[in-house]
Amino acid sequence: MFSKIKNLYFAPLIFLVGTIVWCGSRPDAAVLVPEGEVYLYCPGYENDLPKFVDALMEGAVLPDKLTPCLPLDVNKSLKTNIVDGKTDRAIRQLDAFGWQMFIALNWPVEQDGGYLRFARSLGGPGAPRWYGWDTSEDVFNVKGDVPGGRHILSDRQADMHQLWDQRGQLVGFEVQMNQVARDTIRNNKLNTAEGQSAVLSRVLFPWGLANTDEKRLGSMVIKLAWKALGAQDHRERFFRRAAEMPGSPEQREFGLVGMHIGYKLSFIDSKWVWITFEHIDGVDDGGEPACPAPALPPLAEPLFYDKQCKPEACPKNDPESKNPHLGPNRKATQVVRRVPIQPETVDFNCKVRALLHAHAPQSPAQFYKLIAAQSAVRRGEKWQYVPSHSQNTLLETYQQDSEKEEERGCMQCHLRAPLKAKNESGVFIDDPGQGDFMYMLTQRLQIQQ
DSSP: OHHHHHHHHHHHHHHHHHHHHHHTTSTTOOEEEEGGGGGGOOTTTTTOHHHHHHHHHTTSSTTTOOOOOOOOOOOTHHHHHHHTTOHHHHHHHHHHHHHHHHHHHTSEEEEETTEEEEOSSTTSSSEETTTTOEEHHHHHOTTOOSOTTSOBOBSOOTTSOOOBOTTSOBEEEEEEEOHHHHHHHHHTTTTSHHHHHTOSSOOOOOOOEESSSOEEOOOEEEEEEEEEOOTTSOGGGSOEEEEBOTTOOOOEEEEEEEEEEEEEOSSSTTOEEEEEEEETTSSBOTTOOOOOTTSOOOOSSOTTOOTTSOTTTSOBTOTTOBOGGGOTTOBOOBOBOSSOOOHHHHHHHHHHHHHHHHHOTTOGGGGEEEEEEEEEEEETTEEEEESSOOOOTTTSGGGGGOOOGGGSSHHHHHTTOOEEEEOTTSOEEEETTOSTTOTHHHHTHHHHO
């Protein structure tokens, strides 16, 4: 039996390595990888994932080199640094992990039967590997009445408020997930209230592993903010896609302006790392120092901030804000960042963006920046969050002004994610903290009820 299992596991990996070597014989050739084994693909590290993870945590990958390696996990040094009070070092490790996840997810690939064809460069042909993932609406739509393939975006943030750019256009939002998260929900019937109420204890999504004994991709959920692109926009600065907004049958081109990445791994108490990125052209960052060349600067006029509009006419972070330059009734959100990005992260962003510009000048990845990569460890009955704040101005615009501790970061907020349960009267209620950091488990159910 063990021999069969061993052959089943190692055969695809041997074929994967052989495929990579064969395709790699031509310096200009893309690399063809079996679709079910792409998480094992790690060029430059002989597909030795523990070796890659250790190098990433030691600072030997970013900001020095670009690779499509997907970081399946961290190593124990991250938790050790947090517990020992070496917070700056832990933040640098989290930032490296966050940027590498962003780079690996956005590495261009092309479908080729049961294979993915990886571009030789981050600026090569193809679409980011997360394009085409299932949306939360797909996974939670048990009735089958949502048309597939149309990519209809929501026009609401998580707090149900809307966001407008400075041209008066609504921003679209969506949640997507990888196959690991999708299968966990479907196989356990967590896309129904009945399925959730049958869970005996809190939901546990599978986590990633990169040790020598087992290599496994963890659960991943991404939340995206999309801005409609027009003739005045610099299209080359965005990851782009076609989609529809609610109430509009017209497909338009949208550019990515905000991205959350929630990934589950093993070597940290919370098991989750929350990574959040924004487009550099999004908001006015005030006193944030400019990146030196070769990293390119943001546009002079932010997409979500009018420098000429006075506060009394354009109140900051107000969902009802209007811009008089657009007319008397056109909404345009005046977005500002309330909590500055950590200085260590600002410095790291500049170095990685310089690397991207020098080695992948055709990739729009260079026009994004990490806001924070946040995780947490237990301190007795409390959690210690590193870093302490983590908010995306374009995904959580109006929560920035909250004085509540639980809304100061991704981890603080998602810690309270509930699960549906039946009370003594047989009524479904939310059971806080049992949803394994995933609010979508109950939020998406509400669409059907």
